[in-house]
Amino acid sequence: MDKFDVLIIGSGPGGYVAAIRCAQLGLKTAIIEKYATKGGTCLNVGCIPSKTLLDSSHHYEDALKHFEDHGIEINGDVKLNFKKMMERKSSVVEQTTKGIDFLMDKNEVTSFEGVGSFKDKTHIIITHNDKETTEIEAKNTIIATGSKPNSLPFIDIDKERIITSTEALSLKEVPKHMVMIGGGVIGLELGQVYKRLGSEVTVIEYMDRIAPVMDKAMSKELMKVMKKQKVKFALSHQVKAVDRDGDKVIIKADNKKGEEVTFEGDYCLVSVGRKPFTKGLNADKAGVKINDKGQVEVNEKLQTNVENIYAIGDVVKGAMLAHKAEEEGSFVAEVIAGQKPHIDYNLIPNVIYTWPEVASVGKTEEQLKDESIDYKSGQFPMRALGRSRASGDVDGLVKILSDKETDEVLGVHMIGARAADLIAEAVTAMEFRASAEDMARMSHAHPTYAEAVKEAALAATEDRAIHI
Template identity: 80%
Template sequence: MKSFDVAVIGSGPGGYVAAIRCAQLGMKTAIIEKYATKGGTCLNVGCIPSKALLDSSHHYEDSVKHFKEHGIEISGDIKVNLEKMIARKQDVVDQTTKGIDFLMDKNKIESFQGVGSFKDKTHINITNSEGETETIEAKHSIIATGSKPRSLPGIEIDKERIITSTEALSLKEIPKHLILIGGGVIGLELGQVYGRLGAEVTVIEYMDRIIPTMDSAMSKEMKKVLRKAGVKFALSHEVQSVERNGDEITIKAKDSKKDKEVEFKGDYCLVSVGRKPYTDGLNAENAGVKLNDRGQVEVNDKLQTATDNIYAIGDVITGAMLAHKAEEEGTFVAETIAGQKPHINYNLIPNVVYTWPEIASVGKTEEQLKEDGVEYKSGEFPMRALGRSRASGDVDGLVKILADKKTDEVLGVHMIGARTADLIAEAVTAMEFRASAEDIARMSHAHPTYAEAVKEAALAATEDRAIHI
C-alpha cells in the first residue's frame, strides 16, 4: 500500500493548487481525479472553455458590427463556423489540462485516476472506470470535489434541448431562441455567446434584477447594454414548468409583479440557476466528515472538517463558488498542514462576470453597507468619459468606489467596462493595504488607459473632485 503525507481528492483549481503547494512544502503528495483529464469544472467545462467561446464570439461580433467604423472592409459574407469555434475551444481546454499534468510531474505529485472514497480517516479507496480498486494511506486529506450544475424541482435536464452550462459549451448548432433560466453569471456569459452568433435570447430571472448578488448599479448598466443587443428579460418570474415537444421547449412562469402566468417558447433552454456541492461516492461518513443540510462539507476557520486530519476547500464548502477562492483555500490548507499561519480575507475575493463589457467587484456593495448601517460615501466615473474608451469604442460602463464616510477607507469597488476583470486587481491590492479613496486618487495612472476611471472614481469619492466630468 502506498503512503502519503497528503492526498487531495479532486484536481480542480483548488485541488491541484493545494497539491502543488503541499509538494513545495516538502510533503509527499497524491492527487485523485475521477475524470480522464485534470482541472475540474473550471478547466474542462467552466471558466476556460466559456472564455474561449466568449472571445471567439466577440471577434465575430466585432467583424460584423464594428470593423467598418475602424476603416476595415471585408468583402463577402462573414460566416460562423460553429464546429470550428467549438473545436478551438476544446483545443484551448486540452492545452490547459495538459499543463496541469506537467505541473504534477514537475512537482513529483503522484496522480491516481478514479473515484476517491474514504475507507476510514487515513485510508482512501480509489476505484477506476473498470471497477478496480486500489487503497492508499494518507496522514492528511484535502477534499476538493467541487460542484455540479443545480436544477429546479420538476425540470428534467435531457442534455439535448434542456441543458446545463456543460452542454451549452458544445452545441452542434446555434439556437434560434435560447431561453435562459437564471440571470446570473453563467447564464449571461453563455447567453451573450449565442446572442452574438445570431440566437434570440430571453432571460427568465426569479429576482427583480440580473446578477442579483452584485451591486445594483452593475445590474442596471448590464441590463441596459444587453437590451441594446436585443436580449429580452423577464424579471421577477418564477418558473413553474419546462416541457419539451420535439425541438420545441415550452416554459411556463409566474410573473410575481402582475400575478399571472406567462408562457415562453424556444428551441433550447439553458438552466443556469447556480451549482451545488458534489460529494457523490466520497463516503465522507466513513471518515467522520460531516455534511450540512445543503450538502456542503462542514469546516472550521482552518478549513478543517470534524475529523482533524481532513480538510475541505472550494465549491464543496460554504462561500462563493469561484476558482480563485478555491485556489486561495488550497494554499491556505497546505500551509496550515505545514504548521504555518496563513490567512484569507474573504471580503477581498473579487467577483467577475466575463460578459462584454466585463463586470468586476470586490468588497461590500452599496446595498450591504445600507443593511449594515455603515455610513459611506460614493464616487462614480463613466467609462465613456475616458479617451481610451472612445479610442477603442468601448464606452459602456462605469467605476464606482464606496468609502467610509469618516475614515475614507475603501469599502467596496464595483466596475463594469472593458478589461475590468483585470482592473479589479488594483482595487483588491488597495483594499488589502486598507487604502483610502484619497490614496488611490493620489496615485498616478497611465494615460490613456481604462484604469484612469479608477482614479477618477476615487477622486469623485474624495470631496467630489473628479477632473474629467
C-alpha cells in the same frame, strides 16, 4: 500500500493548487481525479471553455458590426464556422488541462485516476473503471470535489434540448431561440455568446434584477447594455414548468402579478446556480459531517470535524469561484505544514465576463446601508475616458465606496472594458487598507481604462473628478 503526507481528492483549481503548494512545502503529495483530464469544472466545462467562446464570439460580432467603424472593410460576407469555433474551444481546453499534468509531474505529485472514497479517516479506496481498486494511506486528506450544475425539482434535464452549462459549451448548432432560466453569471455569459452568434436569447430571472449578487448599479447598467444588444429579459418571473415537445421547449412561469406567461425556444439552458458534489466520497466512513446544503462543514482553518481531513472550494461554504478555491488550496497546504496563512473573504473579487465585463470587490452599497455604515460614493463613466472612445468601448462606470469618517475603501464596483483585470487594482488597495485619497493620488498611465479608477477615487474623496 502507498503512504502520503497529503492526499487531495479532486483536481480542480482548488485541488491542483493545493497539491502544488503541498509539494513545494516538502510534503509527499498525491491527487485523485475521477475523469481522464485534470482541472475540474473550471478548466473542462466552465471558466476556460466559456471564456474561449466569449472571446471567439466577440471577434465575430466585431467583424459583423464594428470593423466598419474602424475603417476596416471586408470583401464578401463574414461567415460563422461554428464547428471550427468549437474545435478551437476544445483545443484551448486540451492545452490547459495538459498543463496541469505537466505541473503535477514537475512538482513530483503522484496522480491517480478513479473515484476516491474513504475507508476510514486515513485510508482511501480508489476505484478505477468502476471495478479495479487501489488502497492508499494518507496522514492528511483535502476534499476538493467541487460542484455540479443545480436544477429545479420539476425540470428534467435531458442534455439535448433542456441543458446545463456543460452541454451549452458543446452544442452542435447555434440555437434559433435559447431561453435562459437564471440571470446570474452563467446565464448572462452564455446568453451573450449565443446572441452574438445569431440566436434569439431570453433570460428569465426570479429576482427583480439580473446579477443579483452584484451592486445594484452594476446590475442596472449591465441590463441596459444587454438590452441594447437585443437580449430579452423577464424579471420577477417564477418558472413552474419546463416541457419538451420534439425540438421545442415550452417554459411556463408566473410573473409578479401572478399571471402565467409562456416562453418557447428550441433550447432551454437551466442556469440556477451550482450545488456541492460529494457523491461516492463516503464521507460518513471517515466521520466527516456534511450539512443539509450538501456542503462539507469546516472551521476557520478549513478543517472538518475530523482533525486530519480538510475541505476547500465549491464543496464548502462561500462563493463558488475558482480563485477562491485556489486561495483555499494554498491556505490549507500551509496550515498542514504548520504555517499561519490568512484569507480575507471580503477581498475575493467577483467577475462576470460579459462585454462589457462586470467586476466587484468588498461591500456593495446595499450591504453598507443594511449594516448602517456611513459611507461616501464616487463614480466615473467609462465614456469620459479617451481610451474608451479610442477603442469604442464607452459603456460602463466605476464606483468606489469609502468610509465617511476614515476614507478607507470599503467596496469597488465596475462595469466596462477589461474590468476583470482592473479589479485587481482595487483588491491590492483594499488588502493594504488604502483610502480613496490614496487611490486618487496614484499615477495612472494615460490613456488607459484604469484612469476611471483614479477618477472614481477622486470623486469619492472630495467630489473632484477631473474629466467630468
